[in-house]
Amino acid sequence: MANASDTTLTGQWPPTWTRASLELTVLALVCRYGPTHGYDVARRLQVAGLGEIKGGSLYPVLSRLEDQRLVTSHWTPGTGGPGRKVVVATDSGHDALATRSDEWREWTDRVAAVLSDRDEEGTT
């Protein structure tokens, strides 16, 4: 599945950063606030300061998580309008979140370390 275009990732952060963390942050929000809806996840990402995530970026990510069996979904009847898709994390999803969160922290620590070394070199 290809990545959505940058037109559906807007905000002050480079799209590559947003795209790299989107699957993990979406999984985290579904684990924390599920059962929930896609647009609610997008709203929470924006409130968290991660930029405006449009449906064009969000739903392919949710689909990938579902393909990995980290979340499940079902449709609920709508009242006077289209039904709504509800997503909820599976036990595997919670386990994967814990593992991937640790890995992400290790990754960002290493990135920060590289940046720190560069800063020190620049000031010497």
Place this chain on the structure above:
Amino acid sequence: MTDRHIDPDRETTEYVTALTAHLFHHRVPGSRIGEVLAEVEAHVAATGESARASFGPPEDYARAWSEPLTARERWRRRGVVAAVVCVAGPIGAVLAAGALAAGRGTTVFGVNGWWVLGVAAAALVAVIALLPMERVIDPRTSRPRSVGRVPQLAGAAVVLLAVVALLVATGAWNSASP
């Protein structure tokens, strides 16, 4: 925020129609197409945003769902193409023979050229119109969405235009004209 200058339902319908065509073009399975379309409609209804603002150009969004076909799916599609060619090929040959006969005022195996042309054209249109298409099921209702026959109808229209062209080329059109 909803653009009050554009009918949101019409804009969404147009977007969904275009997206459907692009999803088919990218060989997205029908089961996935139904899910994608339902998500677009539900998201637009919930947020009030236009479909294009939320999901980007339909051709780009469709590309986000394309993925390599499995070996089984590739063989299934090759089988469908082979079956269509095996059936449509001979019918096309009969159609051409009918057009030639109609133009020359002769027969095909003793049958009037116009009859042969008409029957062959009808058979070819029927084959194309009944081509197996990916079923697109709306997950909200578990019912098929009415999106699958437009390409086949377009193909049938192409056949009819080809018949007219054959008639003109063979002179049968002039002989049939009052």
